Amino acid sequence: MKITEPTVGGPCWVELGTSDPAAAKQFYGELFGWRAETDPNPEAGGYTSMMLDTAPVAGLTALYAPGQPTAWTVSFATAAVDATVVVVTAAGGHVLMEPMEVLDLGRFAVVQDSSGAAFSLWQARTFKGVGLLNEPGSLGWVELATRDPAGAVAFYTRVFGWSVNEGETYTQWGLDGRDFGGMLDMGDRFPPEVPPYWMPYFAVADVDLTAERAAALGATVMLPPVQLSGGPRLAVIRDAQGAAFGVHLARD
Numbered sequence: 001m002k003i004t005e006p007t008v009g010g011p012c013w014v015e016l017g018t019s020d021p022a023a024a025k026q027f028y029g030e031l032f033g034w035r036a037e038t039d040p041n042p043e044a045g046g047y048t049s050m051m052l053d054t055a056p057v058a059g060l061t062a063l064y065a066p067g068q069p070t071a072w073t074v075s076f077a078t079a080a081v082d083a084t085v086v087v088v089t090a091a092g093g094h095v096l097m098e099p100m101e102v103l104d105l106g107r108f109a110v111v112q113d114s115s116g117a118a119f120s121l122w123q124a125r126t127f128k129g130v131g132l133l134n135e136p137g138s139l140g141w142v143e144l145a146t147r148d149p150a151g152a153v154a155f156y157t158r159v160f161g162w163s164v165n166e167g168e169t170y171t172q173w174g175l176d177g178r179d180f181g182g183m184l185d186m187g188d189r190f191p192p193e194v195p196p197y198w199m200p201y202f203a204v205a206d207v208d209l210t211a212e213r214a215a216a217l218g219a220t221v222m223l224p225p226v227q228l229s230g231g232p233r234l235a236v237i238r239d240a241q242g243a244a245f246g247v248h249l250a251r252d
Helices: 021-032 081-090 149-160 207-216
Strands: 011-018 035-038 048-052 055-062 071-077 094-102 106-112 118-124 139-146 163-166 171-175 178-185 197-204 220-227 233-238 244-249
Touching: 011 021, 011 118, 011 139, 021 035, 021 048, 021 055, 021 207, 071 197, 071 244, 081 094, 081 106, 081 118, 081 149, 118 197, 139 149, 139 244, 149 171, 149 178, 197 207, 207 220, 207 233, 207 244
Parallel strands: 011 055, 071 118, 139 178, 197 244
Antiparallel strands: 011 071, 035 048, 048 055, 094 106, 106 118, 139 197, 163 171, 171 178, 220 233, 233 244
């Protein structure tokens, strides 16, 4: 089973903060067929929704502060942001941005887990999040890279009540038996200066063709297409501004 719409406790939105919004709109538009819709409301600060047909699939914004890296941020749905923030801190996490209103769309906060991986919390009002999940061109999976897997299990099960499916080499997160993401033990495979992070994977109809197209558009293919034993075919890509994301074969 898979999640087909934003669900409390699960991923509901992904947002790219980038040093070059114009280049990012063109790159992701050509790669995934996304169409950029920039909010004309001055209060929105130029926020852009990336659309697949009529469905919102991701957000795009300029960097907010000096030194902020170009990166994707994963958001998880919650029924009450303020209450979830309290649980996050009690579980050893930290608040990077206190809960605040986003027009009439919802309420959000930015936090870190107990190992330092950042993510957002979203309490929906008029905007629930992505209009598609697990369809080609839309969010299909989210992955935590961490050096403290045991601490992550303790943290996220306390904060969101996720189910944990631990395999020999990979752990999957789920809601009521519906897996939506996983956890990678960074171990010594990553340079010590790379911090823990969340990364989105987008579903595609053809992983190899998407990776080839991304490279032609100026991106770097960090992990060439590979078929996982018992899992999907996938690749990891870094766009020209430095934001990393994955693609995987859309699941039936």
